[in-house]
Amino acid sequence: MDFKRLLSGVLLGLVITPAQATLNVFACEPEWASLVRALVPDADIHTATTAMQDPHYIEARPSLIAAMRRADLAVCTGASLEAGWLPALISRASNQDVQPGKPGLFFAAEQVHLHQPHQHVDRSMGDVHPEGDPHIHLDPQRVPVILNALADRIVDLAPEQTNGIRLRQQQWKVHWHLKTTQWRNAARHLEGMSVGVQHSTFGYLLRWLGIDTAIDLEPKPGLPPSASHLSNVLSDPAIPELALILIATYQDERPAHWLAEKVDLPVEVLPSTVTNDADTDHLAALISHIIGRLEHYRSQRPNESASND
Template sequence: MDFKRLFAATLLGLAALPAQAAIKVFACEPEWADLTRALVPDADIHTATSARQDPHYIEARPSLISAMRRAHIAVCTGASLEAGWLPALISRASNREIQPGKPGLFFAAEQVSLHQPHNHVDRSMGDVHPEGDPHIHLDPDRLPSIVNALADRLAALAPDDEHAIRLRQRQWQVRWKLETAKWREAATSLEGLSVAVQHSNFGYLLRWLGVEPSIDLEPKPGLPPSASHLSEALADPALDRVRLILIASYQGERPAQWLASKTELPVEILPGTVTDQPETDTLAKLISHIIDRLEHHHRTAEHG
């Protein structure tokens, strides 16, 4: 049976399933809310952050504490991405089921290997995550493993819903394989494209596509761009290969626009995670949108 027929058969199976009580979910970032919703569409999900926020720096507001207190499960990135606010939030919420080592606390980064883990870190290296780069949600190859692990956890928490969760897990995997095949085709035209970035928000996807982040506007990971570092970037021979400056929507534009004014390079501002806009309201749509924009700039550079 091919992917499309399997997808249709899965949908028919879902249509006959009875409704179950909603699972209450605390999602640290929108990407995990999206994946949870794909497995449990009627889940009551509270998302702590948005594409307009830096997930490293969030205030443990009363509304977040309340949502954490009510949740059956918290789905977060881990790998120290939320280290500045999640431990305090967990402590203040006092939810016995959402604690380190408990099944109610799910970390996506623990389900896959991470890029660039470090045996030793110190402040001189910047805001480096010892576990590795936590921005895994844009990696087409890692996400299926995360979805499988999340489905296991949700099914264990809601055994009455397990049949529905497993069917939707299968549906997601089939759909993801179809999307990945399209992205691989697009990657053939993007391989070798060189870009300037600010932080590693898009790093996993760029590597997957064969796109080279030749210049980083940050002097060190997590440190804001400085005038001296931008001047060094302007003099870096690697800048000659760069065709695009790529930043996330929560990041300030001034450093990118300054470099653009000196080089006439285009600046592309893209959401670093799922949004409420139709073209980027799921991870699959977000990845497709990012690839579309990269292809646009690559074509423009080639024919310019």
């Protein structure tokens, strides 16, 4: 077949192929917007939160209601992370396609086993999620499971895009596997490192890396660090073992800096979710960035690193 006939056939195929409707997606957090975009690059995605916001506490603004109302699919964490605002948002949007139990509402936490579920939860325990720790998006093992389930859901909603979605799903998995190999190599050097944190935001990744979260600035989950609690932390025997204090960009830096000045530790403030910056604009890049910063502090203690190798 000559080139002109081949080109004509391709062009004819493009002409007779029906146009695919744009998928409208409401993402509760940027990490899920990132996964949707990896599968459906041309989707119209509205993200409810940013790395500068605590996803527990969001106002159901008119713009969010409008975005939810036109969504074909809403992708959220679940496990009560958005319990303070998502139910009201869904109710006010009155979108019959995005309702509990409907295919248009996808909860990432329902696709995987969560760390530390609780049989009994009461207010005395702080902001504890009975289903378990919902901050699953930084876990190298759980994210691929969520991606596969999300791909299945989108295919169900937009079957005309099946071929493209499945191709991009496989490409994503290959890339993630390569990155996971790099992260495992880094974990060999980070294992045994000890850090202070505020909340369990980075917990899944730190646990996967073998890093001990020896100090939590929160007296109870979800409660801001109090002066009395921080004073007690000063005498914690784990303090001398810390390499740094790690907090998320949406958290108040003052408690971490107060403690760091008292015990002569660095404070690292990192995005806990995807941002618009090139080095953290998708989940793999974000995890690589966090690991890179942790490696920087590990390298400041060469004697300890050498003893653990």
